Amino acid sequence: MRYTHIAFDIDGxxxxxxxxxxxxxxxxxxxxxxxxxxxxxxxxYFGLPSSVGIDMVGFTDPxxxxxxxxxxxxxxxxxxxxxxxxxxxAIEKIVAAGIKIGVxxxxxxxxxxxDRNLNPWRPWLKTVxxxxxxxxxxxxGEPALAFAAKAGVDVSQCLYMGDTIMxxxxxxxxxxxxxxxxxxxxxxxxxxxxxxxxxxxxxxxxIL
Numbered sequence: 275m276r277y278t279h280i281a282f283d284i285d286g287x288x289x290x291x292x293x294x295x296x297x298x299x300x301x302x303x304x305x306x307x308x309x310x311x312x313x314x315x316x317x318x319y320f321g322l323p324s325s326v327g328i329d330m331v332g333f334t335d336p337x338x339x340x341x342x343x344x345x346x347x348x349x350x351x352x353x354x355x356x357x358x359x360x361x362x363x364a365i366e367k368i369v370a371a372g373i374k375i376g377v378x379x380x381x382x383x384x385x386x387x388x389d390r391n392l393n394p395w396r397p398w399l400k401t402v403x404x405x406x407x408x409x410x411x412x413x414x415g416e417p418a419l420a421f422a423a424k425a426g427v428d429v430s431q432c433l434y435m436g437d438t439i440m441x442x443x444x445x446x447x448x449x450x451x452x453x454x455x456x457x458x459x460x461x462x463x464x465x466x467x468x469x470x471x472x473x474x475x476x477x478x479x480x481i482l
Contacts, residue, residue, distance in 0.1 A: 276433075277451070279401070280368060280481060281378045281421050283436035286321065287455045288361055289391050294322050294354040298346035306339055317460075321412070321438040323380045323405040348388065357391055357478055360474025369398050371482055376401030376425065377473065378417045378434060378444070383407075401425040412440040415447030422450070433481070438467045453480055 278284060285291040287410035296313035303311050368375060375398050379386060383404045386392070391400070403421045410416040417460040422429045432444040437455040437477035442465050454467035455477075462470070471477040 275452070277373065277431060279376065279422075279425050279432045280432045281376050281390045281401070281403075281418070281425055281432055281450075283321075283434070283438075283455075284377060284381060284386075284389075284392070284443050286437035286458045286460070287358075287441075289355055289357050289389070290315065290458060291355045292458065293348045294347060297354065298343055298350050299327065300341060301346045302343040305342060306333060306335075307331075321380060321440050323411055324382065324385070325405075326380075326411070327361075339439070344385075347385075351389070354388075355391060358455075358474070359437065360431055362394060364474040364478050365395055365398070367478060368481055372378055374400060374425065374482065376403070376421060378403045378412075378421050378436075378441075380405050380412060380440075396435050413443030413447065415449070416446055418444050418448030418450045422448070433468075434469045435477070 282288050282402055287327050295314040299316045300311050300313045303309050318425045324343065328336045328339045343476045365375065371423055377399055380403055384407045386404050401421055401424050403417050405411055408416045408420050418434055429448055433451045433453060434441065435453045442452050451468045453469040453471060454462060454465055456462050458471055469480045471480055
């Protein structure tokens, strides 16, 4: 068993939240800017901290925009956000094998805490790094380095599993191995990785 610790990204890796993200963001832009932006045009912001996406779009009142977006996101999440098939069973097997699991996410701590999809796994998520926990964010290596430091292990003992170029670069900049989730259907060309997986079974073969 090569890795003692697995760090998971959440959105697009453990949970399919892309529609929740893009549809709630589109609705926020329409309400506050009066602009019709199709959800598909907002996929490029997926995986970034919410505050970064807000700044890039250029709202006049970023705090208000975050508040409105959060409201719509929470309203849509129960219907649109679901774990990828087999994830729960895979995590149970990883934990049973004695491997420690945690999270490196661009979500804020509040966004992490309220997600009910994470509730079955919370007892096992001993090391959690949210956007609030670091000065620099993905693609910088600081979140991955913070994960290893908080877990009390060397980065060589950790594997980061994510779905975007931001996750890949974060791992590379920290010297941490990276496994790319391809099951969300997003383009993966040009995303460096040590491993790739398109199903829970493939994920388990990488880890166990």
